Amino acid sequence: MTKRIIVLGGGAGGTMAANRLARQLGDEIKAKKAEVVLISNTDQHIYQPGFMYIALGEKEPEHFIRRENSIVHRNVVLITDRIEKIDVKKKVLKSRQNHYPYDYLVISTGSRPDFNSLPGLAEGASNFYTLDGAIKLRDQLANIEKGRILITVDVPHKCPVAPLELVLMLDEYFRKRGIRDKIELKYTYPINRLHSLEPVSRWAEPEFEKRHILSETFFNLEKVDPKEKVAITMDGEEHPYDILISVPAHTGAQVIIDSGLGDEDGFIPTDRHTLKMENSDCVYVIGDATNLPISKAGSTAHYETETVVPNLMNRIKGRPETAVYDGKVACFLENSLHDASMIAFDYKNPPKPAAASEFIHWFKAVYNELYWLNARGIL
Known part of the structure; x- marks a missing residue:
């Protein structure tokens, strides 16, 4: 019987998670033992850290926009639809016209100002x-x-x-x-x-x-x-x-608020190590959608996929979950238009900004271009 994994949210975390799952479950998908579905409410993928460079006239908006279907792995079933309700008891997502049942769900619906x-x-x-x-x-x-x-x-x-x-x-x-x-x-x-x-x-x-x-x-x-x-x-x-x-x-996404899954700000109570939604064994939460006391950043979602993806892979293969998230985050800190610092930290180790340098600024600029490989699950 095919096990369906639905990833809800086509931003950085959701796209990375779906692509990594598709790559690691290739044999299972081919044998119809697993299916990876990515549901996004838009057909565009925008690299949001690029907004700052747009505002400063450093880059044009088009530089940070791709079609979602151009960066999704061929083994991912991509659906563009606006989910209005998550029913965790019946294990189904509901839009105005469609219902999407799941065996496992990864929520990556982000946050909004x-x-x-x-x-x-x-x-x-x-x-x-x-x-x-x-x-x-x-x-x-x-x-x-x-x-x-x-x-x-x-x-x-x-x-x-x-x-x-x-x-x-x-x-x-x-x-x-x-x-x-x-x-x-x-x-x-x-x-x-x-x-x-x-x-x-x-x-x-x-x-x-x-x-x-x-x-x-x-x-x-x-x-x-x-x-x-x-x-x-x-x-x-x-x-x-x-x-x-x-x-x-x-705040959290409207669908989280409307589904009654979030706290007063719309963020989902999440186990800090397993990244499972509290009181659920088959719903995982990554990125800005969690209520975890860590930075809401693309790198956070990236590192969280390194826990969720192998654990889901193990579950599909009938093995126990062994990966745990340690709260790892890494961020660049632009210091000007020509130099930058960076920080990395986790639950146990506080951040310590590196000395600003042109090299780190250059590395940040390179990552802005490499991001698309990251979203594809390659890096």
Whole structure:
């Protein structure tokens, strides 16, 4: 009897998982003992870390977009459909017109910035967390000659170091244009340091001081007045801006919320080592969809597939699961337009940023191109 594995979500984690499963279960798929199905709500695959480079005018949007069917392994059954309900009791996914039963399910539905979370935010703020937002911000940055750029951050959000990277890159962006002295850069964060990871905060502090980047901690945005161009905090302080770049708190996918599988923010309670949804033996969760206290980043999903894929392979082959996830994450930290640092950490070992160098920046640029091999399950 054919065992069906459905991977829900065609982003980085879901595509990697489906492709790796298809490669490792090739004989079983050929013998019709297994089937790997990838369900995505779009036929496009977008490399989301590229949004920052679009906003800074470094790359064109098309550079980071592929057709999903061009990067999916031939042994994967690719379906484009919008799933509206996950019924874990009946082991079926439901869209408006179709039902998809499964034996094993991998949920990789990601997270999304909620621009409707605060009054005026959607109308008054720019962003680099969506494709349209990055394109709009690119044009705003290109046209500004003087004024204040205010960056606000709420948590949780994916790519946790990205707001820091952006402000550091903006510093050089405006220096290259010869107008840095006319641009005030102000970065804010909701707790008492520049980043939730203390080593990253300590790494950034001297860079801010050296480059005269302003910062304010315990900054919690409450609403935005888009007409007056003012950001208003919970303590009533008003902060005028010429460009407001906001990173709102992210939530889980709507299907997770509608299916009653998530916590109050829509993230799925997940075992930190097996990556199984709590109280389920056949549902696995990877990437941003989990509620795990680790970075919501593409590398997280990548390392999580290294646990989920071999365990599913073993189950199909009738063997016990032996792989465990240790919380591994690795992130690049762009320090400017020409150098970068990086961090790697796990549940037991805290991050320690490497010394910034042009080599790491170059390596990041190379990875941006190699990503497509990674998504194909080759790297």
